[in-house]
Amino acid sequence: MSFFTALKLSFNNIRTKKGRTFLTMFASSIGIIGIAVVLALSNGFQRQIDQTQKETLSQFPVTISQVGQDGSGQQQNLKQEFSKSNSVTAATSAAEKAQHENKLTSNYLDYVDKISPSLTKNISKTYATGLNLIRSVNGKYQAVKFSNTKQSGQTDFATLMAQTTGVGGSVYPIDRNGGQSFLKSNYKLLSGAYPDKPTDVVMVVNRDNSININALRNLGISVKENKKFTFDQLIGTTMQLVSNDDFYQSLPTGNFLPGNDYQKMSQANKTKTLKVVGILRVKSKNSDGILASGIAYSDRLTKQVMEDNRDSAIVKAQKNSNRNVMTNQELSAEAKPQMLAMIGGNAVPTSIQIYPSSFKDKDQILSYLDKYNKGKSKVNKVVYTDLAGNVSNLTGGLMDAITYVLVAFAGISLITSMIMIAIITYTSVLERTKEIGVLKALGARKRDITRVFDAETTILGFGSGILGVLIAWLLTFPANIILEKITGLSGVAALNLMHGVILILISTALTVLGGHVPARMAAKKDAAIALRSE
Numbered sequence: 167m168s169f170f171t172a173l174k175l176s177f178n179n180i181r182t183k184k185g186r187t188f189l190t191m192f193a194s195s196i197g198i199i200g201i202a203v204v205l206a207l208s209n210g211f212q213r214q215i216d217q218t219q220k221e222t223l224s225q226f227p228v229t230i231s232q233v234g235q236d237g238s239g240q241q242q243n244l245k246q247e248f249s250k251s252n253s254v255t256a257a258t259s260a261a262e263k264a265q266h267e268n269k270l271t272s273n274y275l276d277y278v279d280k281i282s283p284s285l286t287k288n289i290s291k292t293y294a295t296g297l298n299l300i301r302s303v304n305g306k307y308q309a310v311k312f313s314n315t316k317q318s319g320q321t322d323f324a325t326l327m328a329q330t331t332g333v334g335g336s337v338y339p340i341d342r343n344g345g346q347s348f349l350k351s352n353y354k355l356l357s358g359a360y361p362d363k364p365t366d367v368v369m370v371v372n373r374d375n376s377i378n379i380n381a382l383r384n385l386g387i388s389v390k391e392n393k394k395f396t397f398d399q400l401i402g403t404t405m406q407l408v409s410n411d412d413f414y415q416s417l418p419t420g421n422f423l424p425g426n427d428y429q430k431m432s433q434a435n436k437t438k439t440l441k442v443v444g445i446l447r448v449k450s451k452n453s454d455g456i457l458a459s460g461i462a463y464s465d466r467l468t469k470q471v472m473e474d475n476r477d478s479a480i481v482k483a484q485k486n487s488n489r490n491v492m493t494n495q496e497l498s499a500e501a502k503p504q505m506l507a508m509i510g511g512n513a514v515p516t517s518i519q520i521y522p523s524s525f526k527d528k529d530q531i532l533s534y535l536d537k538y539n540k541g542k543s544k545v546n547k548v549v550y551t552d553l554a555g556n557v558s559n560l561t562g563g564l565m566d567a568i569t570y571v572l573v574a575f576a577g578i579s580l581i582t583s584m585i586m587i588a589i590i591t592y593t594s595v596l597e598r599t600k601e602i603g604v605l606k607a608l609g610a611r612k613r614d615i616t617r618v619f620d621a622e623t624t625i626l627g628f629g630s631g632i633l634g635v636l637i638a639w640l641l642t643f644p645a646n647i648i649l650e651k652i653t654g655l656s657g658v659a660a661l662n663l664m665h666g667v668i669l670i671l672i673s674t675a676l677t678v679l680g681g682h683v684p685a686r687m688a689a690k691k692d693a694a695i696a697l698r699s700e
Contacts, residue, residue, distance in 0.1 A: 190590055191630040194583040198634025198673050199641070200576030205669075206642050206661040208569040214655055215565065226456060226553050227290070227519035228531060230278070234266045234549035268548045270514055277538055278518060285527040285534075288348055290339035290465045291515035294507035295472055298413040299440075300428045301405040303386040307428030310386045310405055312336055312367075312461045314378045336462050339521060348521065349446060352455060357397035358444035364466040365407075366443045369400055370457045373447065381460030397445055407471070409436040410478035410509060422480045422491050436474065440467075475510030484511060528552070580672075583630070584680035587623060620678055627677025631670035635661070 278289060301310045314336075339348050349360055353370070361368055371377045382389045385405065412434040414422040431437060440463075448455035475481060483491045484506055490497055497505060506512040522528035532552060539547040642659035649658045 187626070187629075190587075190626060191633050193586060194626065194630035194673070194677065195634030195637065197576060197579030197581075197583050198631055198669050199638045200579055201573055202635055202638030202661060202666065202669055203641055203645070203659070204569060204572040204576055205665045206638060206659045207645070208565060208572075209662045209665065210658040210660040212565055213660060214658060227288075227521045228528065228535070229517055229519050229551045229553070230268060230270070230535075230548060231517040231551070232268055232270060232514075234268050234551060266547075266549050269546060270518070270548070274538065274548060275515075275518075278520070278535075281520065281531060281534055283342055284523065285531050286520050286522055287341045287343075287345075288339035288519075288521040289342060290337065290519040290521070291469075292337050292465070292517045292519065293468050293472060294504065294512075294516045295468055295475075295510045296508050297467075297471060298408040298410065298424075299405050300408060300431055301386050302432070307406075307432055308386055309424070309428065311384050312381075312463070313384045314380050314458055314460045315384075316380050336458060336460060337465050337468065338457060338462050339519065340464050340466050352449055353446040353457075354449050356445045356447055358401045358442075361443055361464060364464055364470050365438055365440050367440050367461055367463045367467075368444045368446050369442055370455070370459055370462050371445060371447050372459050375447065376459070378459040385461070400445060401442060403442040405440050406432050407438045407440055408432075408434065410475040410480050412436060414478075414480045416479060419494075420483065420491070421494055422483065472510045472513065476513075478510070480509055481506065481511035484509060580676055584676045587626065587677045587680035588683060590626075590681075619681060623677045623681030624674060626681075627674035628670065630677065631673030634673065635666040635669055639666070 275291075281289065297312060299310045299312070300307050341347050346360060346362070349368070356371070356375075358368075369377060379389060379391065385403070387403075408431045412431050413424060415425045416422055425431065442461075446462075448457075480491060484502075488497055488502065489495060490505060503512050503514070507514070507516070520531055522531055532550075535548070535550055639661050642661055645659040646657055650656050
């Protein structure tokens with residue numbers, strides 16, 4: 167007997183018991199309904215998370231800084247058991263152990279520059295080079311700076327964040343082809359124009375159009391808390407960028423000090439004028455952007471400053487001396503490159519920001535960076551910070567954990583359904599004992615009898631799977647209405663077609679498995695005894 171014949175025979179039997187068959191299918195579908203609803207919610211929430219991440223995190227760069235963070239050590243620290251000893255051990259902190267000094271050699275910089283342009287439009291390099299800025303305030307020139315800190319000696323937390331994560335900095339990237347897509351894609355122009363030249367700078371404001379008060383004060387603008395400015399009052403603000411040779415004066419001792427004749431500096435041939443050409447605000451409602459509130463300028467400006475100052479007198483003097491040419495203090499091997507970087511004499515960047523073209527392209531960029539580390543010792547490896555990936559993994563892991571728990575609870579009802587099918591199939595065997603005897607008398611083999619009951623459970627399982635998926639799909643509509651009122655998110659519950667197909671197959675497989683034991687019992691019945699049964 168073929169399986170198709172067995173299906174036909176079982177279908178004819180099921181048609182005579184439509185009511186009981188429907189109730190059986192409905193009872194068996196409860197587990198499928200539970201799992202399907204959980205998967206629909208999980209799928210919908212994951213889509214919402216993915217969409218939010220694409221809007222908010224796609225602009226976040228992969229950052230490679232001189233001092234990176236290796237998270238593996240911290241993860242191992244979390245797994246350590248509590249000590250039972252009565253002693254205290256002196257140990258380096260986990261945070262300090264996690265610090266990794268990246269060797270940003272010329273070979274590595276070239277390797278990064280070779281990343282396919284299709285994967286990233288922007289690769290920005292941030293340098294520690296200082297800008298020698300002056301500005302005319304009430305007719306008198308004074309030294310100013312691009313900074314959001316209140317005191318000159320204070321370290322801005324945003325600066326530290328920018329160096330390690332690429333978020334909260336003041337330097338925006340230019341496209342590798344020279345275009346300007348980053349600002350236009352992520353920041354709305356409130357007034358003025360987008361920057362076009364390296365000497366064009368912009369003011370970045372927060373969502374409420376506020377700006378860091380220290381950024382204004384450090385430009386020499388007299389301002390009190392909550393003072394309001396019109397766009398026209400800020401657009402067109404200028405400041406002068408002075409070269410090292412004009413800004414620093416040489417002393418007879420061979421040391422250098424910043425000059426104080428700012429009027430003369432402003433008229434020097436190498437002095438450039440920087441101008442605020444636009445006021446920008448982040449576009450995304452779900453992100454504060456990667457640029458800090460205040461003045462922002464392109465990485466091309468920093469590169470120009472380094473090119474203009476690399477052969478300056480103070481840089482040449484510092485390269486030939488192991489002492490600070492301004493304070494005459496002795497410099498350590500680590501401090502000398504930092505001093506050179508500050509005056510524009512060190513071309514090694516403090517950090518590299520790689521901006522993926524899309525969220526998907528980021529994975530290929532990370533694979534490319536990981537390829538560089540293969541076969542290298544831990545000291546020579548270069549670690550990166552993927553802030554977007556860290557957030558994505560955290561939210562994705564939590565979502566998966568919740569889904570697994572809920573599916574496990576819903577899966578218990580599937581086991582119950584399988585036991586119920588076994589009981590119903592056994593009842594069907596008892597009801598059809600005489601039919602089994604007739605089939606055996608006509609030459610049906612044990613496998614044919616088994617096939618008849620397996621076919622019946624296949625129909626029941628397939629039917630209950632379809633019914634469960636259909637009911638779950640219908641339940642997504644009221645669920646979405648309720649969830650939208652509670653969370654404000656629309657279309658949260660969304661059943662994936664592939665999930666539905668898999669659940670139907672699981673329902674069919676479990677039902678056949680549950681009914682197979684009674685089917686084997688039916689196949690072992692003696693034909694003569696079966697024919698005499700009532």
